[in-house]
Amino acid sequence: MNDKLTACLERVRKPARYTGGEYNSIIKDKSNIDVRFAFCFPDIYEIGMSHLGSKILYGLLNSMDGVWCERVYAPYTDMEEQMRQRKLGLYALESKDEVKDFDILGFTLQFELNYTGVLNMLDLAGIPFRSADRTSLSPIVMAGGPCVYNVEPMADFFDLIVIGEGEEVMPELVNLYRKAKKVGWSKQEFLKNAAAIGGVYVPSFYDVEYKDDGTVKSVTAANGAPKTVKKRVVADFDKSYYPDRFIVPSTEIVFDRAMVELFRGCRRGCRFCQAGYTYRPIRAKSAETLKKQAEALIENTGWDEVSLTSLSSSDYPELNDLCTSLVAEFEPRHINLALPSLRADTFDINLVENVQKVRKSGLTFAPEAGTQRLRDVINKNLREEDLLNACKVAFESGYNSVKLYFMIGLPTETDEDILGISKMVKDVIYTFRQYGKNKARGVRVSVGVSTFIPKAQTPFQWAAQTEREEVLRKQRLLMDSLKIKNVTYSLHNFDSGFIEAVLARGDRKLSAVLEKVWEKGSRLDGWDECYSLDRWMQAFEECGIDPAFYANRVPEKDEILPWDHIFSGVTKSYLWSEYQNGLSGRATPDCKAGCRGCGALSLTGGGKCDV
Amino acid sequence: MFKMRILFEKKDDAAYISHLDLMKVLQRSFCRAKLPVKYSEGFNPHICMSILSPLSTGYRSKYELCDLELVSDGMPEEAEDRLNRVLPDGIRVLKAYPSAEGLAVAKIAYSAFNIELEGGNAEDALRIFEGDVFFEKRSKRGSKQVNMKDYIKSLSFSGTENGMLCECVLAAGDDPLNPSYVVGILREKGIVDANSVVRYTRTAVLDCDAKLFS
Numbered sequence: 001m002n003d004k005l006t007a008c009l010e011r012v013r014k015p016a017r018y019t020g021g022e023y024n025s026i027i028k029d030k031s032n033i034d035v036r037f038a039f040c041f042p043d044i045y046e047i048g049m050s051h052l053g054s055k056i057l058y059g060l061l062n063s064m065d066g067v068w069c070e071r072v073y074a075p076y077t078d079m080e081e082q083m084r085q086r087k088l089g090l091y092a093l094e095s096k097d098e099v100k101d102f103d104i105l106g107f108t109l110q111f112e113l114n115y116t117g118v119l120n121m122l123d124l125a126g127i128p129f130r131s132a133d134r135t136s137l138s139p140i141v142m143a144g145g146p147c148v149y150n151v152e153p154m155a156d157f158f159d160l161i162v163i164g165e166g167e168e169v170m171p172e173l174v175n176l177y178r179k180a181k182k183v184g185w186s187k188q189e190f191l192k193n194a195a196a197i198g199g200v201y202v203p204s205f206y207d208v209e210y211k212d213d214g215t216v217k218s219v220t221a222a223n224g225a226p227k228t229v230k231k232r233v234v235a236d237f238d239k240s241y242y243p244d245r246f247i248v249p250s251t252e253i254v255f256d257r258a259m260v261e262l263f264r265g266c267r268r269g270c271r272f273c274q275a276g277y278t279y280r281p282i283r284a285k286s287a288e289t290l291k292k293q294a295e296a297l298i299e300n301t302g303w304d305e306v307s308l309t310s311l312s313s314s315d316y317p318e319l320n321d322l323c324t325s326l327v328a329e330f331e332p333r334h335i336n337l338a339l340p341s342l343r344a345d346t347f348d349i350n351l352v353e354n355v356q357k358v359r360k361s362g363l364t365f366a367p368e369a370g371t372q373r374l375r376d377v378i379n380k381n382l383r384e385e386d387l388l389n390a391c392k393v394a395f396e397s398g399y400n401s402v403k404l405y406f407m408i409g410l411p412t413e414t415d416e417d418i419l420g421i422s423k424m425v426k427d428v429i430y431t432f433r434q435y436g437k438n439k440a441r442g443v444r445v446s447v448g449v450s451t452f453i454p455k456a457q458t459p460f461q462w463a464a465q466t467e468r469e470e471v472l473r474k475q476r477l478l479m480d481s482l483k484i485k486n487v488t489y490s491l492h493n494f495d496s497g498f499i500e501a502v503l504a505r506g507d508r509k510l511s512a513v514l515e516k517v518w519e520k521g522s523r524l525d526g527w528d529e530c531y532s533l534d535r536w537m538q539a540f541e542e543c544g545i546d547p548a549f550y551a552n553r554v555p556e557k558d559e560i561l562p563w564d565h566i567f568s569g570v571t572k573s574y575l576w577s578e579y580q581n582g583l584s585g586r587a588t589p590d591c592k593a594g595c596r597g598c599g600a601l602s603l604t605g606g607g608k609c610d611v
Numbered sequence: 612m613f614k615m616r617i618l619f620e621k622k623d624d625a626a627y628i629s630h631l632d633l634m635k636v637l638q639r640s641f642c643r644a645k646l647p648v649k650y651s652e653g654f655n656p657h658i659c660m661s662i663l664s665p666l667s668t669g670y671r672s673k674y675e676l677c678d679l680e681l682v683s684d685g686m687p688e689e690a691e692d693r694l695n696r697v698l699p700d701g702i703r704v705l706k707a708y709p710s711a712e713g714l715a716v717a718k719i720a721y722s723a724f725n726i727e728l729e730g731g732n733a734e735d736a737l738r739i740f741e742g743d744v745f746f747e748k749r750s751k752r753g754s755k756q757v758n759m760k761d762y763i764k765s766l767s768f769s770g771t772e773n774g775m776l777c778e779c780v781l782a783a784g785d786d787p788l789n790p791s792y793v794v795g796i797l798r799e800k801g802i803v804d805a806n807s808v809v810r811y812t813r814t815a816v817l818d819c820d821a822k823l824f825s
Contacts, residue, residue, distance in 0.1 A: 003729075003808045009627055010669055010809070016632060021624030021700035023640070248639055250625070250699055251632045302639030302697070334650055 005096065008082035016251035017045035018079060020071075020093030023248040024300065026058075027094055028068040035178050037061055037069040038092050038102040038139075042117030043110070043526060045073040049247070050255035052309065053145065054108060057166050059243030067174055070094040071247075072105075074117045074524060075124070083124060090124035099125040104140045104177060107158075109147035112503035113496060113525040115154055118143075119518040122157075129515060131159045131204055137180060137187045142173075148201070149278050150456035150563035153503050153510035155203035159187070160194050162201075163566055164231035165264075167240050169199045195225040199232025206565060208508055214549055216507065216560040228567045235604045237264060237283035242293050245300035257305035257338065258297035260290050262319075265600075266311035267591035267611045270368070271379045271582045272407070274455040275311055277575070278568045280600030282591065284610035287322040294326060298335060306330065307338040314346040315592075317610070323355050340364075345382050347390035349397055363394055366405040369413075370420025376587040377412050379578070384424060388431050395436045401444040402428060408474050409452040409466035411582065418474050421447070422481035429486055443486050449478065450492035453501045457568045459578035461561065465501040465551045468494060495533040496525065501551040507562035510550075512543045569600035612649060613685055616710035617677045617694070618825065622812075625701025626672075630665040636699060637662075637677060643697035646687055649680040664719050664783055664816055667791070672813040674723075676825075678710050685709075708825075719783050720819040721764050724790045726777040728797070729807035733768035733775050736802050740766050744796055748788075759796065762788035764821060774803070780817065 009015040039058055041048030048054060048071070061069035070092035075083060082088070089098040099105060105127070107118050119129055127141065128134050134141065143151065144162040151161055162169055173194060180190040195202040205225040209217040221227050234240040246258065265282035266275065285293075294306045306326070310316060326337055337355045344365040352363070367387055368380045375382060391402060406421050425445055432443035451471055454463045466474075471494050482489050503510065517539035524530040540547050555561060557576065564572065574597070581588055588596065592611040601607060621628070628636055638658045641648050650656040659680035666672055681687065690707040698704070744759035764780035781788040790811050797803045816824045 006810070007806070007808050014629075015627040015669060016629065019624035019627045023636075023643075023697065023699040025700075248636075248699070250628045250636050252635075300643070302642035304639075304642070334656055 002096070004086045004088045005091075007086060008079060008088060011082055012078045013076070014251060017073070018075065018093075019250075020096070022250050023302075024245045025071075025094055025247045026062045026068070028062075030068070030095070033066055033068045034181065035067045035104065035174055036097075036102045037067060037174065038072050038099045038105045039069055040072045040099070040105050040107045040118075040121055041110075042074050042107060042114040042121055043524065044076050045249075045251075046253045047526075048073045049249050049253040051108070051110065052259050052261065053166070055243060055246045055259075056241065057106075057170055058247070059245070060167060060170060060241050061174065063241070064171060064174065066178070068094075070097075070102075072099055072121065074121055077523070077530065080120070080124065080523070089126055090121055100127055100139065103138045103181070104142060104174070107141070107143045108145040109143050109151065109154065110145055111526065112147060112153075112500045113531075114147075115503060115514055116518045116522040116525050118154065118157065119514060120523045123518075130156050130511075132156070134159070135187060137185065137190055140177065140187070140190070146274065146278065149274065149566060149568055150505060151201075151203075151566075152208075152508050152562045153506040153514060155206075155508050156511040157514075158203060159191060160200055160202045162199055162232070163229050163568075164199045165233050167234045169197060169232045172197050173200065192223050195223065198230065201229040201566065208562075210507075210509070214509075215555070216562055216564075219560065219565045221565070228565045230567045231278070231569050231603060233264075233281070233569070233603045234283070238285045238289050244293070244296040246297060248301045248303065255307065256303075257307050258294065258301055258303045259307045259309050260293045260297070261285065262290065262308055262310040262313060262316040262322075263610060264310075265609065267315060267609065268312060268381065269379050269578070269588055269590060269596075271377075271459040271578055272368075272410070272452060272455070273311075274458050277458050277570050277598075279311065280569055280598060280609075281604055282609035282611055283604075284316065287318040287325070290322060291325060291329075295329070298330070298333075304334060305336040305338055307340060310341060312343055313339055313341045314343045314348070315611075320348070320351060323351055327354055343382065344390040345386035347386075347393070349393040352394075353397060362401050362403060363390075363399055364403040364405070365390065367424060368405065368407050369410060369417060370406065370422075370424055371417045373585055374410060374413060374417040374420070376585045377582050378407075378410055379582065379587055381587055381590060384427070387424070388427055391428050391431045392435045395432050395443070398437045400432070400436060400438060400441050401446070403446045403448065404428070405448045405450070407450050407452045408478065409471050411452075411460060411463040412585075413466075413474075415474075415477060418478050419481055421449070421478060422484070425482065425487055426484065429484070445487045447482065447487060447489040448492075449475070449489060451494050451497040453497055453504055455504050456561070456563045457566075457570065457575070459575045459582055461505065461575065462555050462557075462579050464554050465498070467548075467552055468498065493528060493531075496528070496531050498533070498547070498551055499525065499536050502547045503550075505562070506550050509543075509545060513539050513545055516543055569598075569603045571599040574598045613681045613683055614710040615679050615681055615686060615690065616708055616825075617679060617690075617704055618706040618708075619675045619677065619698075619702060619704045621666075621672045621675055621702050623671075623701040625699060627669055629668040630662065633662060633665075634660070636702070640694060640698050640702075641679065644690075644693040646679070646690065646693070647681050647683045649682050664722065664787075666813060667789060667811075670790075670811040670813060674813055674815045676816065717784075718818045719816055719824050721780050721817040721821060722783040722787070722813055723778070723780045723815040723817060725812045725814055726779065726790055726794060727771070727774070727810040727812075728777060728794070728803050729774045729809070731775045731797065731803040733770050736768045736775060736777070736797060737766075739796060739800055739802065740793075746792060746796065748792070750786075759788070759792065762786075766793070774807075780821065783816065
């Protein structure tokens with residue numbers, strides 16, 4: 001380790017975030033490597049190391065001969081200060097080599113408030129921000145992740161962007177790069193060939209024109225790039241690559257455990273949920289495969305917990321059998337099973353008790369809205385009876401705390417809907433008083449309330465975010481009605497939600513704002529202590545951009561949306577019809593009741609969803 | 612039931628693993644090595660183990676001790692190799708052996724350190740510690756004014772390629788002296804620069820007779 005890094009590490013909190021050397025991290029012999037890939041996560045280590053997609057791609061890329069994939073995370077503010085003071089460039093954890101000398105930098109964009117983190121990492125690495133300012137073949141700066149369904153505010157910074165799942169397209173891209181390097185292609189030649197790979201979006205090949213009112217006039221593809229870039233998915237998810245070992249961190253991270261992925265996609269179709277639309281079609285792994293993968297991970301990591309992840313775990317067809325056999329295998333070895341993302345309407349107390357034999361955790365449900373009317377608008381097909389019934393059986397069996405998640409600022413929301421939240425909370429407390437096993441202990445209800453953010457490629461992409469004053473009024477209304485014993489609540493900071501909304505439906509004009517706000521000091525905007533709305537508002541003003549145009553405007557039906565040239569699989573007409581159903585309060589049955597023809601099956605060439 | 616003691620070293624990247632994190636790192640390694648570990652009873656069972664005389668984050672060590680309770684009747688076969696195959700970079704088991712009975716931990720009286728310093732003159736440095744050195748010592752119970760002399764068993768400086776090496780034996784146990792106080796004095800007196808690089812390495816743990824504690 002060099003002296004500069006040692007000097008930094010001595011002066012920062014939690015230095016183990018910056019050292020690498022964790023068990024299962026991969027060190028390769030540089031003399032046998034022709035592609036060096038820096039997997040960049042624009043948030044701090046604890047967050048990045050918890051991310052499943054990174055683990056999959058890290059294992060996959062390192063399984064390729066001649067390719068070495070290393071990890072890079074955003075330094076926290078104290079480390080950044082030390083690095084800048086000591087002129088230590090951004091380095092990768094495995095080799096500690098500087099990122100600027102790598103062949104490819106791959107950023108994952110998990111949510112919009114990480115965008116300034118990308119710029120800051122590029123700056124720390126000494127790499128120019130804009131794709132146009134990087135003319136040589138190396139480094140290529142690319143991106144992937146859930147934000148790609150509208151990545152336009154970041155489009156000018158990346159050379160290419162992967163739309164969809166990386167398991168197949170990443171090896172194709174890396175091999176193409178290898179060829180480019182060998183043959184001596186220019187960057188432009190490489191990008192032209194890359195654009196021919198399914199799921200690869202080369203933003204510089206798309207010319208965007210705007211109307212006088214600021215909306216998109218046209219998007220024109222050049223250099224043979226497809227008119228719309230279609231999302232890549234893995235057709236046979238059961239057989240797709242999955243690592244048999246994860247890096248075991250030597251310091252605490254957010255999700256410090258093994259994970260297996262039950263299925264991708266979600267059959268519920270909640271109209272606000274971007275993942276619910278963009279991860280379609282639904283593809284499940286077999287229980288057999290999952291058992292093998294969980295067993296291998298536990299063997300190779302020594303973790304004492306396995307989490308069964310998905311967007312809605314109780315919808316996994318073989319959940320009971322899978323849990324029973326995993327518990328039988330793991331319980332005697334003191335290995336816990338975690339089952340997040342359960343729904344109240346299919347809540348099975350026997351399953352939960354079975355799963356939580358090793359360690360009991362709390363229960364969490366997400367009704368999202370306080371009245372049936374509003375739950376129909378957002379298509380959260382959950383009835384209050386279902387929630388209360390789930391609470392009843394849980395309380396009867398000894399649980400005495402429950403977490404409830406809601407959103408405010410949803411389309412068509414009235415004060416009645418807001419007060420419905422506190423009514424629901426009171427009903428939960430009443431249920432405990434009736435059925436609680438140990439009434440003397442009392443009940444604890446924690447209520448988490450976030451603000452609705454309209455996201456691209458969902459039915460609510462046409463909805464406006466509620467304006468600040470109105471959200472604050474609704475928050476106060478809710479707080480006043482929630483001053484109840486046994487209830488704690490936490491409100492999501494609206495100010496960062498506003499910027500998230502601007503970027504979520506933003507266009508390429510915002511790249512100048514991103515540069516400006518970074519200059520003013522924005523980095524880890526996802527962290528309250530680092531975030532400043534004032535900084536953002538100044539940047540908007542200096543760039544002559546009205547943020548309300550993006551956050552609070554309702555686009556027209558026929559308007560070209562900035563992300564229309566990216567195709568998630570679900571057609572715009574389907575999204576529109578779902579939006580209309582929402583506005584008129586009509587719920588849509590989930591996909592198990594019959595295929596609704598959203599379009600996503602076109603990505604896998606037909607067949608049917610695993611519902 | 613059986614108690615095994617593990618002597619290990621901790622260097623390079625692994626020096627930055629904090630004490631609590633190191634517990635977890637070792638526990639997971641025990642699981643990977645399939646040692647017959649004993650779990651505590653109760654609501655949240657955990658592996659019964661302890662690290663003796665834990666160090667500050669960032670310190671290297673050639674002499675770390677950990678006691679681990681096992682459900683077996685004696686030493687597991689090839690415990691050292693099994694552990695060394697599954698430990699992260701920088702942590703290596705030197706020896707695993709049956710732990711002595713009783714309150715052995717209470718016998719730890721001193722820790723020996725090597726402190727590598729950037730810059731400074733060995734003679735000047737040594738002169739500072741020849742007489743009384745009063746300083747404010749902080750602990751969980753508050754801070755107090757003490758004489759460093761009372762905490763130093765031995766101390767020497769020698770010149771190196773880019774500075775000095777300080778070899779010292781300092782109080783451990785109930786009222787220990789963290790070697791960073793020694794460096795703090797050197798910085799305060801201007802012997803070494805406040806921004807210079809320092810590397811701490813524990814080389815041994817000793818009992819009250821200054822014999823190697825094992």
